[in-house]
Amino acid sequence: MLAGVCTLVIAGGLSACSSSDASGGSDGGATTIDVWLMRDSVSARFQKEFVQGFRAAHPDIEVKVQIQEWDGIGEKVTAALASNDAPDVIETGNTQVAQFAQSGGLLDLSDKVDELGGGDWLRGLAEPGAYEGKQYGIPYYAANRVVIYRTDLFRKAGVDPAAIKTRDQWIAATEKLNKGGTQGIYLPGQTWYALAGFIWDEGGDLAERSGDSWEGTLDTPEALRGMDFYKKLQALGKGPRDSDEAEPPQAEVMAKGQVAQIISTPGGANVVIESNPELKGRLGFFPIPGKTADRPGSVFIGGSDLVVPAASGKQDAAFTFIKELTGDAWQRKLAVAMSYVPNKTTLADAVASDPGTAAMAAGAAVGRATPNTPAWAAVEAKNPIKDYMTAVLTGADAGAEAAKASESITEAMRSGS
């Protein structure tokens, strides 16, 4: 039996070795770089096109792209940054850059900002990519939430989506839609990014800096008004009050056909149609309405930055890669192919023809990000905001719950820093 075990272990070892030699350094003068992109960040088709184009332009660099999963990605990037054999370029969420930068695991790219045209970058990507005045993350792409609506249900209810410019109009329209079997809006109780937008519109924030430390500010009058609006909107549909938009996937809920609106990135529309092809051609988009007609609602800018680990042995080649992928030519193609907001405000015209992306780009112009500090990661790990939302939506006193949640945020940020 023991012999069998040994053979097995050795076989495992051998096979692991024999197939791992491909990632070795330079063969025939070409430098091979490893690039980590996130699942769904690029389509297989775009990836192939880009790699081919890149090879043609830089025959001396061989690119190996690995697609990473979202689940457990924080730990994975941590492990990679600390290893002796790190990948050369990593895509990371814009709000994650700060904590990795603080650790000293990333390469400072400040001196390259001008070369990359950093003056035009989207604020929501560039600011979280910087830490203590140095630029570590290079803006890659952005995506933010818009309202996806059912054109046919709107028509039937006699609602003109183009006329929805303010929150009051939005509520009125949603009330009109929320009749019979139709849900005016499917808004799960813990969509905290949407709440953040409402709070920013009121002039509040999730947390504010006071001196050296940060304090949760969900209990300010502004933030409470934001929550109040969320509660009003949430009641106009049957969104579960105790889960977020991923559980169950809200696109699947909309695919069932009884939901008039959801708040999602435009890509969600594809998921809806994939699940229920009958809805093809019946989905439209508009930016989340603001308090007043002259300004769309603030949105949380989700998106990614590209970083270079300090442990990478091929930093020049890595930079060449970043320069290509975040450069204007490929950004235009990427935005069209993937329905993203490109990384520069000057490129917004690239997506003007796509209604979903155009609605998104309008919102992105006033996009914000979560507090830019490594300590924020500790808040999201526990996320008292979600508990707060569920508590208020199920009838608890908003003021008291907000004070409690703010305290948790303060505490989390203190221990996380």
Add this chain to the structure above:
Amino acid sequence: MSIIRERAAIRLPLGRPSRRQPRRGSQRSAPPGPGHGRRLRPGRAWPYLLVAPTVLGMLYLLVYPLARTVLISLQDFRLRQLIRGDARFVGLRNYETLLTDGHFWQVVRRTFLFMAVDVVLIMLLATLVALVIERLGRLGRTAVLSALVLAWAMPVIAATTVFQWLFHSEFGIVNHTLTGLGFDSFDRYPWFAHGPAAFTILVLLIVWQSVPFAAITLYSALATVPSELYESARIDGAPAGRIFRSITFPMIRPIFMLVLSLEVIWTFKAFVQIWVMTNGGPGDATTILPVYAVQTALSSQRYDLGSAASMVTVLMMAAVLVLYFRQLFRQEGEAL
């Protein structure tokens, strides 16, 4: 071989072979029994050779990493130190931070409550199930055992997700059924928004996942109890309860205590289910020690504090089990 059968039936106390062995001055190369060193000269090294792989493996794969965990808990060790490797020694500061945090003690109390409730339920149900299996015919036995194995083998993530679905406020079959039965207060009842409710669901999940192992193991132990013992007791007309107390339980006691101690350890260390289902929430209502440790270590990247919390957890667990060890030593006497 009827003599052997008799002997096996007489031999009552399980796990105490030594008591009997000296009496049996066995011939030839019988298993190296105690007290016969003279006969076992070349065999003297045998036990050490047999345990050597275990000891070496543990030293390298367990003791060494554990020592480094202790070291980390005495350092200022965060993401930066993991990457750069220039950790500073800070003495007991991390433990001080931890133990002076009122929040931490709440978590400790909750952990003990969680463990106690889980373990009691698990042992009770598992014993019942094991007794049921033992009395079933071959077909029924295979059916129940297979069901247990399937439940046990269901991937943790899948099981946790399914439980989450069952109790979902809007789409869960539990609320659906309860409302259907006329309990209108359960219409859209958000289970996971209420601390005690979420806590209860997690207990249910853990018990559901743990009973199969405990039941199968207890049943295996029951299966080694010679049936003659029951037969004679039944002929004497003893009631079932007394048969269990005076015959069955003493026989399976070592394994029962073993399973009990393992369940104490495992529920103390329950993590994935809680992490996936509630992330320790709502508020802190389902945060027990391992969740707390991971929240500090991996999410806040305070590896030092997380390690300290884990070490404290181990010490507490050991404190609970020290009673068990003592009893084990006493009971096994010389055998151990």
Add this chain to the structure above:
Amino acid sequence: MSSPRPRLRRLPLHVAAGTTIVVCLFPVYWMVVTAFKPNRDIQSDSPQLLPQTWTLDHFRTAVDADGFALFWRNSILVTLGAVLLALAVALGAAFAVARMRWRGRRQFMLMVFIAQMAPWEALIIPVYIISRDTGMLDRLPTLTLIYFMMTLPFTIVVLRGFIAAIPAELEEAAQVDGCTRAGAFRHVAFPLLAPGLMATSLFGYITAWNEFTYANFLIIKHQDSRTLPVWLSSFQNVFGTDWGATMAASTLFALPALAVFLLLQRHVTAGFAAGAVKG
């Protein structure tokens, strides 16, 4: 004895058995059924016990996913390696503890018990550092060794219990009958050990087969060395999780456990019948 009475008396027994089966299987059933439901029916306002429409799409997604065969192979290699290694090492140690008397035995058992309590979540950082410094990152044997160590203490403890429970007289008697010592162990003790071997190898299998954190943390750059649990997470994307595919994959994933059990079940019944004993 009249025949209806025992049957009536056995009724509560059968009710209990039936309840156990239903309670155990309901979540499993839900997992399997979900795997056959189209996405939009998976979580619906009116939960269905039976799918209205059946679909095999999720199984197709799961099987067609990149690297399906490769990750199965990895998981099987790692799991089998860990379980067999643990069994081999533990059998020796358990025998030494249960049947031999030697200095340090108490201490050894105490160590094994304490090893049960190992805080694996906290050990991940040191294990990572050690693997990194010895060049063992990104390699399957590292995982095999970790899973081996996760299951070893348990395996020793349980096997010790089972070996101790087997009357030494049985072996001795067999030896009197002319068996060698090894032969006595093999023919007499081994069948009686089968339930213990089953419990421990199942435990090892389930632990190693399901483990995610280490597999995710220690296999970094070499994606071909990923194991199934990590691969399962690939059904998650920014819009949520493809639960249908996850449940389909989980179903496929749980099948080997049942197979292992059914395979061992024969040995177990053989052990129960204890033919060798009752001759």
